[in-house]
Amino acid sequence: MDRNTELALIDELLGLDAARSAYLDETVTRAPVAHYIDDPHFADETRAIFRRHPAMAAHHSELPDPGSFLRKQIAGLPCLLTRDRFGTVHAFLNVCRHRGARLVDEDSGCKHLFACPYHAWTWTNQGELRGIPQEKQGFPGLNRAEYGLRRLPCVERFGWIWVTPDPDDDCDIDSFLAPIAPDLDWLSMTDMRIAHSDDFTCAANWKLLIEGGIEAYHFRVAHAETIGPYFPDNLSTYQTFGAHMRSVLPRITFGELRDQPREQWEIRAHANMVYTLFPTSQFLVQSDHIVWIQLTPINAGETQIRLSTLAPTGPDAQPDDHWARNHAITRRTLREDFDIGASIQSGLTSGANSDLTFGRFEGALNRFATTLQQAFQTET
DSSP: OOOOHHHHHHHHHHHHHHHTTOOOOOEEEEEEEEEHOOOOHHHHHHHIITTTTTTEEEGGGGOSSSSSEEEEEEEEEEEEEEEOTTTTTEESSSBBBTTBBOOSSEEEEOOOEEEEETTTTEEEESSSSEEOOHHHHHTTTTGGGGGSOOOOOEEEETEEEOOOOOTTTTHHHHHHGGGGGHHHHHTTTTGEEEEEEEEESSSOHHHHHHTTSSSSSSSSHHTTTTTTGSSOOOOOEEEEETTTEEEEOOOOOGGGGSSSOOGGGOOTTTTTEEEETTTEEEEESSSEEEEEEEEEETTTEEEEEEEEEEEEEEEOOOHHHHHHHHHOOOOOOOOOOOOHHHHHHHTTTTOOOSSEEOOOGGHHHHHHHHHHHHHHHHHH
């Protein structure tokens, strides 16, 4: 985000606050309930969305050294991330090319070679087949180059490792990120680390969880006992960047900027921002740290959630107990959203509603739904 954009956003929100108006889209819109509960629709999302678009698989600090590896589940596929001796990151399907067993069982660690637990075929962390027990007798003439690990498109950008789950996809990850790249660069996440992380499962469709983070209409009600008192009622704005979105939610201190010299204005000092990285990751940007909300859809009504607090590194960094307290507050607040998401999911399956209704100040929800529909049309 450049300085002119930052100032323009502050001006916009101060104007909305002065007018006592929410940010309004043109019309009330609707979304079919079937898109949240139907297994066939979820299967279509997996094919057209999750498998075909880059996923934010890990922060670079999770693969800190040559030989580091991570086992991940991405878009329903077993994946293995590695960093080789040159520092390059690779992504593979975590599947033995001999008989299809899971190659790596550990969640993380440091290895330069991976031996299959079934017959001990062995691969390097660059995906090359290195060893085959009793090869001359059992597999004479086998072309090892044809049995390398199945590689997935992968790049390391802005402090993150991005993976496209389809091995045959020709997605240009850099082009996919280009519209939001200036903001990702501004956030300086290469200079951060994951200080605390939690994993849990929520009985809600993944889109309900995304939607809970991109509107402020619910804050004073759903978060009355946590963060609600610290935010104005239903004041926010949003903008899309290709498939991605930036939402800005000012805190009650935002009005203080009117009394400050313009050159001293800093948006992070008085507002939270939510970046939705299409399709299933969000950043909750606060004044001194960032929370990564990573969603892994399991089925139409169930989502795995990883909630991670990213803290700055360096000699002036806060001690770990500071981030532990922040992480606990974030976890408690977001669990309120996730619990409501599960309640909504239960209600949707009752048949009470055929559509969800998005008000004019909930336009970000409709824009996200439109982006999903456009992705479907691109794939058909």
